[in-house]
Amino acid sequence: MRKIIIAGNWKMNKGVADSVKLASEIAAAAKPVEGVEVVVAPTYLATAKVADVLKGSAVKLAVQDVHWEDQGAYTGKVSVDMVKELGVEYVIIGHSEQRQYFGETDEKVNKKAAKILAAGMKPIICIGETLDQRNGGQLEAVLSAQVKGAFAGISAEDASKCVIAYEPVWAIGTGVVATDEQAEETQAFVRGVVRGLYGDAVAEGMTIQYGGSMKPGNAAGLLAQKDIDGGLIGGAALKTDSFIAIVDAAVKMVQKA
Numbered sequence: 696m697r698k699i700i701i702a703g704n705w706k707m708n709k710g711v712a713d714s715v716k717l718a719s720e721i722a723a724a725a726k727p728v729e730g731v732e733v734v735v736a737p738t739y740l741a742t743a744k745v746a747d748v749l750k751g752s753a754v755k756l757a758v759q760d761v762h763w764e765d766q767g768a769y770t771g772k773v774s775v776d777m778v779k780e781l782g783v784e785y786v787i788i789g790h791s792e793q794r795q796y797f798g799e800t801d802e803k804v805n806k807k808a809a810k811i812l813a814a815g816m817k818p819i820i821c822i823g824e825t826l827d828q829r830n831g832g833q834l835e836a837v838l839s840a841q842v843k844g845a846f847a848g849i850s851a852e853d854a855s856k857c858v859i860a861y862e863p864v865w866a867i868g869t870g871v872v873a874t875d876e877q878a879e880e881t882q883a884f885v886r887g888v889v890r891g892l893y894g895d896a897v898a899e900g901m902t903i904q905y906g907g908s909m910k911p912g913n914a915a916g917l918l919a920q921k922d923i924d925g926g927l928i929g930g931a932a933l934k935t936d937s938f939i940a941i942v943d944a945a946v947k948m949v950q951k952a
């Protein structure tokens with residue numbers, strides 16, 4: 696069975712003290728369960744303190760981006776070695792907010808993915824279409840280009856360590872969630888693109904999360920879909936109760952299987 700990953704992307708929402716508090720609550724509530732991984736991605740500023748809080752818990756640490764260069768004159772940027780030193784395991788790249796506001800491109804996502812993998816960490820590669828692209832019949836072309844761009848030159852062995860988060864842009868932070876069927880159909884398509892690049896074993900083993908207004912009320916339905924292997928969660932990850940309710944939905948599903 697594929698690993699289910701429930702990851703909270705806290706974006707620019709919690710300062711250091713609030714991040715430590717939220718991480719402590721989540722670490723206390725999330726028990727280790729075979730097949731389910733719980734991940735939190737605080738602001739860079741809180742990474743070191745959250746790492747301390749998570750020590751010995753079942754919760755893994757992520758950051759929300761990284762630069763692809765090793766070091767140098769890149770004002771405002773953070774390198775893979777800097778975050779690795781703090782115990783970070785996952786790095787979110789290609790998020791639609793990065794693409795929309797900060798010039799993230801498939802080429803940059805690809806450079807970041809290669810660097811993260813070379814450092815022994817795992818990228819969570821976000822992809823997703825806008826509503827105009829979906830309505831304009833470009834869904835498959837957009838997702839296929841994003842996946843192929845992100846994985847260009849990456850070996851099958853490295854690809855098998857990557858996570859994809861399918862996040863329809865129109866569902867992020869809007870309260871509008873893709874239906875279970877819409878999400879499943881699209882995620883199966885994404886897995887097919889991975890299959891085309893790397894074959895069955897990598898495609899079947901890859902965790903492909905859904906992201907976009909996942910909440911306690913819709914998580915069970917989404918997570919029950921064959922090609923949805925967890926969630927990348929924004930709004931509902933900012934409160935312990937709602938985040939843990941989603942983790943619990945994943946645990947229930949895995950234990951029922």
Ligand code: PEP
Pocket residue numbers: 704862866867868869870906907908909927928929930931
């Ligand atoms: C996200 O930003 O990755 C996300 C899915 O946000 P939300 O859950 O708030 O839609």
